[in-house]
Amino acid sequence: MLKIILSEMHHSLVVTKLGWTQWMFFYFMVAGTRSLVTVYQPPVLTTALGHDVMMPCRLNLSHDEKMVTLPVLYWMYLTEDNTDNLRLWYPSEKYEGRVERLDKSRNTSNKSIVLKNVQWADSGKYLCKLSITTKRDKSFRRKGNETSLKVYDTMIFTAHNDSLLWCEVNVTPDPGFLLSIFLNGCKLQPADCAPGAVGAALPYVTLSKTVPLRIKGEYECQLHLNGDLITKSIFYYHSPVAEVDGDAERNGSLTCLTTASEPAVVVFPEPWLLYMALLLVPIVILLSLVTALLMYRC
Template identity: 40%
Template sequence: MQGFSRHEKMLLHVCFMVSAFCGGFPAARAEFSLQQPAVVAGPLGQDVLLPCQLLDSQHEKLLNQPVLYWEVDGKQLPFNENKTSSSFNKSIELKEVRWSDGGTYECKLSMRTDRRGSFRLKGNKTTLIVHDTMTFNLSSHHDSLLRCEVTVSQDPGLTLTLTRNGCVVQSSAPSERRAANGTITLSATVHLSGNGQYGCQLRLQDVLITSSSFHSQQAGRYQLQDERRRYSEPWLLYAGLLLVPALVLLAVVAAMLMCR
């Protein structure tokens, strides 16, 4: 910095630092990255897509076609007729998912760029929860209880939320029953307290997995039947009311006959 005084050199140095701090110079390079959803729910027997999106870099040049890998629970997932990939977004589609397909999936890419050379890029993992059809109906043991039940491949902290006319009446960790094949059946019950729309939702934190509803019109009928049992027809009273005039009439006729 020849030609500048000591004071001017210090001022230029301060301006340089402020310009760099405030973004006057190019920001750090944006690198390639993979994005995966935290949770994916898959109905048993249906096709399920596991998304994996490759975010491109503006400051790195890709030198080869990335090689796609998927791992499930730490083991490499082979591609076959039931597991196909999409080269456009690196996603994988599972055909007719089974209980054994539930687990933690991680998307990986082997790639080479002009800045970093060859390296492997990892996603942030996806939990696949396989579930069957949720049942939500009157309990077979008690006609005033609604029972919600669903079987899942695993339970990483699932909850069953029960509602009536949109208002939550119960939300807690459901009771569990584990089967021999490793699946878990979750269940919860709610009292049928009148006509209305009842709902049951299976959730993992804020993620809705599956749901079912029950519209109650039977509670009023049960209540009417209970009222009829409680207040049966007063047949004895009716008979007594009819019998009194008849007795009075007979007494009057007998008195008239005796007066003759």
């Protein structure tokens, strides 16, 4: 009897310990969830030279987190050595008069700003930080994950010497930028390509591509950054009058670039004669049966 009682007490103690362990784990897990305070920033932004750009920064609080005072906003331009970071809000001299809050209400959790008249020198990394005071954690600071701002200039897409089509654009130095030319949706093999010429004192690189201009159709120059379309320009080419009879199409060859993930697709004409022949077979058989039936009755 004593062994049974001791066994039951030991079992109860083990269950109690296990229960306390689970309860403490649940408590800390919930406590961590309840104290969730984050600042959201997009990793990359692109904008055209001279345009305005909205730079998102949003404060996310868990539903039961209580703010004691309004958050103080810090927007910073990060230098490479982190020794001379510039303030955007409240702005340093470089950004004076060029920065505005998107939502001017102090009570909002949207701390995004608008940077006006973007220049090449504005390319770089930006950090949004907020000083926060809550009931649970008192005063602390949260920062986002940095936003990298990329700038591009107006794209030039024009014919050169009536035989070549030339596309050029200046962009912030970044290996993710890619320039491509398409004809009627087909990517063309460039006749010439500049991977990114840059001067010693220039804050941008020049991407350039040239393709032969022999086939009429819709040419499109596209600028991509890490696979995302940034901007494009369209050029419509019509064959000269002397080549309307089809000499231009016969003299020019459409060379498409394909990759392993984009296999070449060969389009064959529809076999309409075969379709008609297949439809005629059951009709002929039906007419033969009807004719034989009528002759049998007669």
